[in-house]
Amino acid sequence: MNVSGLAKTSLLLCTALLLAGTAQISVAQDPAMAGIWLPDGARSQRTPNPLPYTAAGEKAVRDWQAGRDPLEDDPGRFCQAPGMPAQALSGAGYPLEMVLTADTVYILMELHQQNRRIFLNTAHPARTLPQRNGHSVGHWEGDTLVVDTTAIRPIFFGAVPHTDQVHVVERFRVIDDGATLVDEVTITDPALYTQPIVVERYFSKAEDGALMLEYECSEAMWIEHEESRGFSPFAP
Amino acid sequence: MRGWHVLQRLFYALVLTGCWQAATAHHSPVAFDTDVTDFTLEGEIISVDVRNPHSAMTLRVTNDDGSTTDWDIEFSSINLLLRRGWDFDRLVVGDQVKATGNPSALGKPEMYMWSIILPDGTEYDR
Numbered sequence: 212m213n214v215s216g217l218a219k220t221s222l223l224l225c226t227a228l229l230l231a232g233t234a235q236i237s238v239a240q241d242p243a244m245a246g247i248w249l250p251d252g253a254r255s256q257r258t259p260n261p262l263p264y265t266a267a268g269e270k271a272v273r274d275w276q277a278g279r280d281p282l283e284d285d286p287g288r289f290c291q292a293p294g295m296p297a298q299a300l301s302g303a304g305y306p307l308e309m310v311l312t313a314d315t316v317y318i319l320m321e322l323h324q325q326n327r328r329i330f331l332n333t334a335h336p337a338r339t340l341p342q343r344n345g346h347s348v349g350h351w352e353g354d355t356l357v358v359d360t361t362a363i364r365p366i367f368f369g370a371v372p373h374t375d376q377v378h379v380v381e382r383f384r385v386i387d388d389g390a391t392l393v394d395e396v397t398i399t400d401p402a403l404y405t406q407p408i409v410v411e412r413y414f415s416k417a418e419d420g421a422l423m424l425e426y427e428c429s430e431a432m433w434i435e436h437e438e439s440r441g442f443s444p445f446a447p
Numbered sequence: 448m449r450g451w452h453v454l455q456r457l458f459y460a461l462v463l464t465g466c467w468q469a470a471t472a473h474h475s476p477v478a479f480d481t482d483v484t485d486f487t488l489e490g491e492i493i494s495v496d497v498r499n500p501h502s503a504m505t506l507r508v509t510n511d512d513g514s515t516t517d518w519d520i521e522f523s524s525i526n527l528l529l530r531r532g533w534d535f536d537r538l539v540v541g542d543q544v545k546a547t548g549n550p551s552a553l554g555k556p557e558m559y560m561w562s563i564i565l566p567d568g569t570e571y572d573r
Contacts, residue, residue: 285475431501
């Protein structure tokens with residue numbers, strides 16, 4: 212092999228290694244993260260109380276709440292899921308399922324049957340439609356899944372009232388030899404808060420054979436309507 | 448037909464006043480006095496519906512004067528109760544049970560139930 216041939220071979224080899232390395236980075240993930248996880252309320256941190264409001268933020272939220280009756284106007288009566296970021300902080304005891312693919316991570320939450328899609332190795336689009344769970348992109352840093360969520364609809368109810376400036380970064384990783392999933396949630400919203408809100412949530416691996424169940428919250432509202440009309444809601 | 452219209456109006460009046468199928472209601476947590484956790488009722492199961500987001504039961508309780516009151520009992524979701532080992536077939540209409548939990552914060556015949564003792568002594572909680 213002459214010098215020119217050696218250079219070409221080296222170039223090809225380097226290119227192949229580079230491509231292989233890139234491919235490895237793009238698909239790197241921790242397969243132990245896949246599966247069903249149950250919230251560990253005892254180990255998880257609680258959302259700070261009080262929240263670190265700015266003076267203007269506290270007034271805005273207080274004004275929003277002031278005109279509402281906590282019973283009659285409770286969004287829960289209408290089966291309203293809080294969406295992000297409160298959905299990531301829920302300690303209600305309902306499991307979530309992590310489904311890992313090469314280009315998307317799906318977080319399927321039993322509570323309110325919420326589904327989050329984490330689009331991997333891509334950027335947020337220039338224009339996003341505000342949604343209750345926002346738009347999430349992510350990437351793997353070794354065995355840690357880093358998720359960035361924006362475009363969340365501004366909502367003043369739930370654990371963390373927020374404006375359209377809210378931004379959530381989560382770092383998921385599996386610890387305790389695969390027994391525990393931890394999600395470090397960092398919420399920033401300069402329109403309401405003086406500092407980031409950081410909460411660590413812990414989940415325990417569900418036993419083999421565990422199942423996710425449906426959570427049809429609004430069924431009760433429909434049953435109530437049917438019965439109020441003198442009907443039996445389900446087929447005989 | 449006039450009788451029918453009267454019944455129809457009574458029916459809608461019941462609906463509008465919330466008296467119809469009170470057990471189907473889904474209350475905000477602030478509807479209950481969570482500082483009181485040992486509020487206890489003993490009575491007969493009139494209806495039970497285990498579901499999401501909260502389950503509902505009507506318990507007929509005999510008062511001191513011999514009259515009865517139908518209490519609207521709310522409790523946890525079917526999903527969580529299933530994982531906690533509840534056997535829903537054992538919540539039988541007609542059975543006498545003891546329910547413990549939070550009373551209404553508004554003085555209504557309502558409670559949020561955290562535990563129940565069945566006729567054979569079996570206790571389910573949460």
